[in-house]
Each structure stands twice: as structure tokens, then as C-alpha cells.
Amino acid sequence: MANCEYDIAKLSSPSGHTLLDARHLIEVRETLGKGLGIFSREKIPRGTRIVAESPLLKATAVSSHVVNVQAAFNNLPPPKQRAYLSLHGHASETLKKENDWESLPDLNRRVLAIYFANHWGRDVFWIASRFNHSCIPNIHNAYNPTIQKETFHSIRDIEPDEELTVSYVSGMCVRAERQAQLNKWGFQCKCPACQDTPDGNKIEQQLTRLAMLRQELEMAAPVSLPSKKNLDTHRKMAALMHSTGLVGKYLNNCYLDAALCSAIMGNVQMAMLWTEKEVEVDGYCLGQDHPDYQKEVGVLRQLRSAAKSKKPFHYTHIKWVLDWDEGPD
């Protein structure tokens, strides 16, 4: 491809990107049975911002639910159109049904199939489109408003030559439900949690337990939010997340819930300890320049000062990261 910016083989050359991300630590190459994928060239520590990208294509919103992908594609300059058309596409049966497929010209079909195999929100990214899926991913993605880019961080240490994966689906559910969500990408997941082996089935048992605990909490909330039983459930869920390797945003949310539960029950020391964990997870999932990380650090500072003070503690004294007008229900 003539334009180096869209030459996937040139990722190893930092070319001014080193301050924003560490894409020189990865390479895109063939996998066994999953098409292209992203692999580490060397050991990558947890919390590394591997990619920070602006969209290659942003679909035009027609209404809150409808987007016009073709118009967005037509407006791209030719090098970007060529880069876009080199991405992997998959046309699911639902996509075909919803788009009068037979009457569409080949180019329109290709543009749509690529969009639906690769979009995050309304965006399609150039490098990030090569991340394959795992139900236990080692990469977390999030939009960072400070740098106005989608970021992809390692959520654990990654070994040299290991594949880097994200999760395409909401992962705290059982194998069959995850696979049902994945069908639209047209593959059968064979990640460590989806293998019908003793190890795979052990992870699956833990994920099933996690899904059950989450359901229990959802059924109990919000009335019994600040109960000892619910706090215990958060603790069990965090332990299960650690043992399965689900150590991204779900773990952060679990710590936040545990911190709130402790605070509402009046235990400022425990609220502070849970918040410390929450801040740690957001640090490696989002990076310290993310506004959410900075807000959580602010909560931790308030909790530390409340823990030191002799004044009686009430959770409404803390300005939590969630924006309640008068505290939680």
C-alpha cells in the first residue's frame, strides 16, 4: 500500500507515535484459523497503552438507532477508502436480512460487511480492527476524552509472541450466551474459557458462578445494596474475577460497588481499601490521564481524609464518581 500510515507492516516503526502509544511493541500477522491478529513482539507490562487511535471511519448518524455507513465511506479520501476495504468483513444473516442484500452493489455489501465486523460504537479503527476476540481478554478499550482517542491497554503482563485480544461481548454470562452474541461475527469461540477440556470447563464453572452472583445482586438491588450479604457477594465476585482472569472493567465496577456498600454501611476504612483497588484497576485499564481515573483518585483522597478525621462519617460527605444529586437511592 502506497500510504505508510495505512501499511500494517510498518507498525514497528514508531514514527512519532511513541509518546501516545506503544504500537511498536506489536505486530499484525496470520493466526491459526482466525485470520489476522495482533501479537506482542516482546514482553508488555500491564497498563501499557498499546494503541491510541482516531477512527478510520465514523458512520454518519441518521437517527439514534440508524447509521449511514456508505455515506461515511464515500466521504473518505482514497487512501483511507483503500485502507478500509483491506479490513476483514463478515455479513451475518441478520445483516443481510436488514439490508435487502441481493439488490445491493458489491461495493456497498463489502462496506457494510466490514463495518459490522469491526465497529466500536459508530467507529471503525485501522489497527484495532485486527484485535481478535477472547472471553478472557488481555486488552481493555475505552474512549479517552482527554486525548480524544480510543485507547487499548494491557490489563495484565503479556508474554512475547502472545496474541492480544479484546472481548467483543459482555462476558459475565455462560458459554452458550457468549457464543450466541458472537454468532454475528461468524465464528465459534475457542478461547481458554470456551474449550471443552478440564481447564476450560473449570474456568466456565467459575464464570457461571460469577453470572449467578451478578444475577442475585441485580435481583436484590437497589433496596438491599448496603448489606453485609451483598458486600460478601462483591468480595466473592472479585475473587472469581481474579481466578478466571477477568481483571478489566468488571473488576473495577465490582470494587466500586464494594466501596459504596462499605461506605453506606458506615465503614470508611473498608470503603477506602476497596477504592484503592478500584483506582489501581482503572489506572491500568484507562491510564492516569483519563478523567474517570482522576475522579476516582479524588474520591480516594476524600475517603483517606475522612478515615483520618475524628468526625462521624456519612457516605454523602463524599463526592462519588457517579453523579447523584442527593446520594444513591
Ligand SMILES: C[S@@+](CC[C@H](N)C(=O)[O-])C[C@H]1O[C@@H](n2cnc3c(N)ncnc32)[C@H](O)[C@@H]1O
Ligand atoms: C474485528 S475482526 C478481527 C481481525 C480479523 N481476524 C482479521 O483478519 O482482520 C473480527 C473477525 O475476526 C475473526 N475472529 C475474531 N476473533 C476470533 C476468534 N476468537 N476465533 C475465530 N475467529 C475470530 C472473525 O472472523 C471475526 O469476524
